[in-house]
Amino acid sequence: xxxxxxxxxxxxxxxxxxxxxxxxxxxxxxxxxxxxxxxxxxxxxxxxxxxxxxxxxxxxxxxxxxxxxxxxxxxxxxxxxxxxxxxxxxxxxxxxxxxxxxxxxxxxxxxxxxxxxxxxxxxxxxxxxxxxxxxxxxxxxxxxxxxxxxxxxxxxxxxxxxxxxxxxxxxxxxxxxxxxxxxxxxxxxxxxxxxxxxxxxxxxxxxxxxxxxxxxxxxxxxxxxxxxxxxxxxxxxxxxxxxxxxxxxxxxxxxxxxxxxxxxxxxxxxxxxxxxxxxxxxxxxxxxxxxxxxxxxxxxxxxxxxxxxxxxxxxxxxxxxxxxxxxxxxxxxxxxxxxxxx
Amino acid sequence: xxxxxxxxxxxxxxxxxxxxxxxxxxxxxxxxxxxxxxxxxxxxxxxxxxxxxxxxxxxxxxxxxxxxxxxxxxxxxxxxxxxxxxxxxxxxxxxxxxxxxxxxxxxxxxxxxxxxxxxxxxxxxxxxxxxxxxxxxxxxxxxxxxxxxxxxxxxxxxxxxxxxxxxxxxxxxxxxxxxxxxxxxxxxxxxxxxxxxxxxxxxxxxxxxxxxxxxxxxxxxxxxxxxxxxxxxxxxxxxxxxxxxxxxxxxxxxxxxxxxxxxxxxxxxxxxxxxxxxxxxxxxxxxxxxxxxxxxxxxxxxxxxxxxxxxxxxxxxxxxxxxxxxxxxxxxxxxxxxxxxx
DNA sequence: AGACAAGTTGGAAGCGCTTCCAATTCGAGT
DNA sequence: ACTCGAATTGGAAGCGCTTCCAACTTGTCT
Numbered sequence: 001x002x003x004x005x006x007x008x009x010x011x012x013x014x015x016x017x018x019x020x021x022x023x024x025x026x027x028x029x030x031x032x033x034x035x036x037x038x039x040x041x042x043x044x045x046x047x048x049x050x051x052x053x054x055x056x057x058x059x060x061x062x063x064x065x066x067x068x069x070x071x072x073x074x075x076x077x078x079x080x081x082x083x084x085x086x087x088x089x090x091x092x093x094x095x096x097x098x099x100x101x102x103x104x105x106x107x108x109x110x111x112x113x114x115x116x117x118x119x120x121x122x123x124x125x126x127x128x129x130x131x132x133x134x135x136x137x138x139x140x141x142x143x144x145x146x147x148x149x150x151x152x153x154x155x156x157x158x159x160x161x162x163x164x165x166x167x168x169x170x171x172x173x174x175x176x177x178x179x180x181x182x183x184x185x186x187x188x189x190x191x192x193x194x195x196x197x198x199x200x201x202x203x204x205x206x207x208x209x210x211x212x213x214x215x216x217x218x219x220x221x222x223x224x225x226x227x228x229x230x231x232x233x234x235x236x237x238x239x240x241x242x243x244x245x246x247x248x249x250x251x252x253x254x255x256x257x258x259x260x261x262x263x264x265x266x267x268x269x270x271x272x273x274x275x276x277x278x279x280x281x282x283x284x285x286x287x288x289x290x291x292x293x294x295x296x297x298x299x300x301x302x303x304x305x306x307x308x309x310x311x312x313x314x315x316x317x318x319x320x321x322x323x324x325x326x327x328x329x330x331x332x333x334x335x336x337x338x339x340x341x342x
Numbered sequence: 343x344x345x346x347x348x349x350x351x352x353x354x355x356x357x358x359x360x361x362x363x364x365x366x367x368x369x370x371x372x373x374x375x376x377x378x379x380x381x382x383x384x385x386x387x388x389x390x391x392x393x394x395x396x397x398x399x400x401x402x403x404x405x406x407x408x409x410x411x412x413x414x415x416x417x418x419x420x421x422x423x424x425x426x427x428x429x430x431x432x433x434x435x436x437x438x439x440x441x442x443x444x445x446x447x448x449x450x451x452x453x454x455x456x457x458x459x460x461x462x463x464x465x466x467x468x469x470x471x472x473x474x475x476x477x478x479x480x481x482x483x484x485x486x487x488x489x490x491x492x493x494x495x496x497x498x499x500x501x502x503x504x505x506x507x508x509x510x511x512x513x514x515x516x517x518x519x520x521x522x523x524x525x526x527x528x529x530x531x532x533x534x535x536x537x538x539x540x541x542x543x544x545x546x547x548x549x550x551x552x553x554x555x556x557x558x559x560x561x562x563x564x565x566x567x568x569x570x571x572x573x574x575x576x577x578x579x580x581x582x583x584x585x586x587x588x589x590x591x592x593x594x595x596x597x598x599x600x601x602x603x604x605x606x607x608x609x610x611x612x613x614x615x616x617x618x619x620x621x622x623x624x625x626x627x628x629x630x631x632x633x634x635x636x637x638x639x640x641x642x643x644x645x646x647x648x649x650x651x652x653x654x655x656x657x658x659x660x661x662x663x664x665x666x667x668x669x670x671x672x673x674x675x676x677x678x679x680x681x682x683x684x
Numbered sequence: 685a686g687a688c689a690a691g692t693t694g695g696a697a698g699c700g701c702t703t704c705c706a707a708t709t710c711g712a713g714t
Numbered sequence: 715a716c717t718c719g720a721a722t723t724g725g726a727a728g729c730g731c732t733t734c735c736a737a738c739t740t741g742t743c744t
Contacts, residue, residue, distance in 0.1 A: 027724040104468060384692060409730075686743105707723080
């Protein structure tokens, strides 16, 4: 029964390569070679080893492997917060691509917490490289990462910095296109709800709107920055804008603001799009199901995650050396909140 | 300049504890004690060590730490797929709680891939414990985990199994409450779109609906399982149900189905809720913004993630030994898709 | 000034694995 | 049978850290 006992004991924690070696009557080096398929091992020996490994339910310890290999085979990703409808898609694309590249994904949400910086540092110690979404990390930490030569890619950063790879979604062209579409409907007075903000994405949209209207000889849009992203702030801002002297069009910085505006418009008895047109940005799921369905701009969130994973892999494997600056195309989605379309 | 060179070189990869020790003129044991605050170190020595560590930008290697400590300080979470509006919230709650407990979170999406099983095994080697959402893992892998005594909690599993902790959201009571509300509106003929399915959650809702109607002496609901969860299948099913002889109420297995039904109803010229009432389940963001706003049942996704993290921690630290069976309360959200409410 | 307990410190043994290197065994050709 | 290169194999040195244990310093109390 002592052998039985030994078995029981060894099951509490995964068996080690030593136990497999002993059971198969070989050295650990041979076990390693047999199991990972490097070096040559006589078929009979390999068979014995595989059998022993199976019996022991042996799974190599990632820690041992990583320590010896000097790599984690893991990627990190840092989100400013896990709320919002976007990050899920981004993460999906990222995880998928990472899995394909044989890497695990470690997620950190850098919600306002003071400890966020430490979490990011900890993360850095667990991965071969990381992507940072929306410039969550205060530049200090990012700078540290860069200085350490830790492979890093910035996804949709609030501010552009030199050095690391950067992946963004196109804003200017599609914002211009959206504005032109609205002008074509005959709309003339524009209000931009939700910006400018100091963040790159939204400010690029704002700037493109200003430009396009100017070129068309229309009055400049009225900017209405938000005092916060909470539900209350957004509704209050929408109410303030719509309650008196509403413009022809309310261009919103993103869908959630636009959806709130749709709500408020209904409350105030304003018909969309007859009395006022509304547009969003992102094309979240609710945009399609709202009433009226929301005209918006679709961002390739999933693809952004995927690109980030691939860019990071290139950085880690050293396939590419120069920094990457990728701008992914977006798509204007015309629905009925901007006008009736026959 | 040779010292400069050495510095440059050491920056390519994070410095080790040995370099810090050498620079501070002490042994590595002392460095370890000083940095992690265990054991006593003379203030002057500590200061020298901290300084050296700062200069070298020293971050202890997670691998070394974990290997020596015999723990990963990381939790895993497996999702069936990263799509859908739920998992984001679950992950948020999970990550938040895990961070509070000083653990990193590693995510795996077990999308149909054949390699999913391997990914889960790999994950198991990187974490101290893991939660599995929706019984993604085929029972074989879960069985393996249990056999290995790997701390595991099942979140909203499709099928209940013995052994591991299980956390679910309440279905029966709230489905009954929803049915009663619908009966109170005078609705008499019910169709259940999207089930039963063989999955526990949806089948519990179905069963509660059947029970409640039976108790009220109403006709039994008509079950309409879905042939798939793709957009096309859902719309086709909704169309088939609504095109001929629509019931008083269409109770849907979850919001996405209900939103599709709302769409189809509009296309067919059916007024909701006048001609037909529709309900969903989950309370996704779009449910609030749809027209009419969707009556549904809110699940505490975030809290589920949080509970899972805490349950897992208890398992890992051995704070609790008996298995956990937690059912989190849900909330019926009455909006206008089930009837006009004054 | 002397003796002890308490406070500090460094050495070394792991933790589980990969891989270099040297030693051993195998097979085929003569 | 005998030789020699090729195929196999095991030993051992790390990878970076924690922590036990023994050795060494302090400081204090007599």
